[in-house]
Amino acid sequence: MNNLLSITAAALAITAGVTGCVMVKTGESWSTKDVSIPVNGEDAPTLHVVAAAPTRRPEAGGRAVALNVLRQAADADYAQLRANAIEGMRNAPEHLDPLVRRGLVDVNRGVRFTAAMTIGRNQMEHLAHLLEPLLRDQADSVRAAAMYGLKRCGKPVDLSPLSVMILSDIPEVRANAAMVLGDLGNPSAVPVIKQAIGYGMERVNVAKVKIVDLQLAEALVNLGETRQLEVIRAALFAPTEEGELTALACMMCGRLLDERTVPDLIRLARLTGQFQQPAEVRMAATWALARMDTFQALAEVPLGYLNDPQYQLRVQAALTLGEIGDPALRSTLMMSMNDENPLVQVAAAAAVLKILNP
Numbered sequence: 001m002n003n004l005l006s007i008t009a010a011a012l013a014i015t016a017g018v019t020g021c022v023m024v025k026t027g028e029s030w031s032t033k034d035v036s037i038p039v040n041g042e043d044a045p046t047l048h049v050v051a052a053a054p055t056r057r058p059e060a061g062g063r064a065v066a067l068n069v070l071r072q073a074a075d076a077d078y079a080q081l082r083a084n085a086i087e088g089m090r091n092a093p094e095h096l097d098p099l100v101r102r103g104l105v106d107v108n109r110g111v112r113f114t115a116a117m118t119i120g121r122n123q124m125e126h127l128a129h130l131l132e133p134l135l136r137d138q139a140d141s142v143r144a145a146a147m148y149g150l151k152r153c154g155k156p157v158d159l160s161p162l163s164v165m166i167l168s169d170i171p172e173v174r175a176n177a178a179m180v181l182g183d184l185g186n187p188s189a190v191p192v193i194k195q196a197i198g199y200g201m202e203r204v205n206v207a208k209v210k211i212v213d214l215q216l217a218e219a220l221v222n223l224g225e226t227r228q229l230e231v232i233r234a235a236l237f238a239p240t241e242e243g244e245l246t247a248l249a250c251m252m253c254g255r256l257l258d259e260r261t262v263p264d265l266i267r268l269a270r271l272t273g274q275f276q277q278p279a280e281v282r283m284a285a286t287w288a289l290a291r292m293d294t295f296q297a298l299a300e301v302p303l304g305y306l307n308d309p310q311y312q313l314r315v316q317a318a319l320t321l322g323e324i325g326d327p328a329l330r331s332t333l334m335m336s337m338n339d340e341n342p343l344v345q346v347a348a349a350a351a352v353l354k355i356l357n358p
Contacts, residue, residue: 062334062352067095069337069349074099079108081342086114088350091357093122104130109139113176116145120152120183128153140165141176148180159184166196171208174201175215182219190223210245218252229258236264243277247284254288265289266296279305279313283320290323297324306332311341318344322351330355 070092073085086103089096096118103115104127116134119127134146135157144165150157165177174196181189197216201209217231235249250268253261268277269285276282283302290297302320305313318336321329333355336348 062330063092063356065334065337066349066352066356067092069345070099070353071095073342073346073349074102076342078342079106079111081346082106082108083111083114084343084346084350086111086118088346088353090118090122091350091353096122097124097127100124100127101130104134109137109142112137112139112142113145116142116149120145120149123152125153128155131155140168140170140173144173144177144180148184151184162189163192166192167199169200169202169204171201171204171212175212178212178216178219182222185223187223190220190225193219193223207242207244210242211248214245214248214252218256221256229256229260232256233258233261233264236261236268240278243281246277247281250281250284250288254291257292259292262289262292262294262296269301270298279308280316283313283316287320287323290320290325299324299326299329303332306336311339311344314339314341314344315347318347318351322347322354325355327355 067089070085070088073081074089076082076085082103086096086099089099100115100118103111103118106112106115112134116131118124119131128150131146131149134142135150137143137146144162147157147159147162151159162177162181165173166181168174168177178193178196181193193216197213201212214232214235217228220228221232232249232252235245236253238245238249246268250265252258253265265285265288269282269289271277277285283305286297286301299321302317302324305317306321308314308317314336318333321333330352333348333352337345337352339345339348
């Protein structure tokens, strides 16, 4: 379960619809609901970048330090850092332009995807023309992101290739096509998304199929098919061994502002003892509660994992604290910008900027 996070997204997303700074195992497929960027090597990168200057007054210069961390990460050798830097900088849009420009021509398809989606989500119309070459990208997901960016910026673009991508046997491609169709908000896409549910992917791991089907359900909700909320709500009660599905469902409830799930999210986040959920689920539920702007999102949950030996949990903790948005948490996150792992530093920097730019 160390392959998830929103926040994020983004992405998380780290990010309105993106998960941003999402942690995943090297080599797995990715999407903006569970971003992973394949790279060579081990899960934890060994890098020469991103070191936040220590300060005895962490409340001073927080924005400047966070911006510096993200700028350094945008030039890192490790692709996930570059993508997460773009996602994180969405919380300081006035500094986003150069990162997006470089991201569009990145050698890694995940970084190109993130940059193209960012142009669309932030409606960076002055950069829309740079998406034209990506309509011929070798990666289907990047082409989908380019279509999304152009459409969101009011430019003419043929969206028909998405109807083919949505039926792809590649989970990454299907999930990203669904997300793009859902985010564009055109109800005419409903039939083609419904057709994709349960279609094909016979050779794909069952767990991955369930995740993609859940992403299809979210896209349908975004297009007005509110009955699909029940599919997402049911995933909150998935078996323990399907904790990744539960965590993803939590974050979807937050993104969709499904207030009916608040009691269940509180249960998932707060129960202790023999009923305590895995760390990823507890923090995903807390993130969702914060996304719905409810006082029920307790900072104590992510704070309990901010010094965990697993860097993936420290990343998720930082992003969850950023979503909670309490200015009192800024000093703690400033300390995390000195973490030994650069992915944690980037997540903390993104969280600081989010707190400073709610």
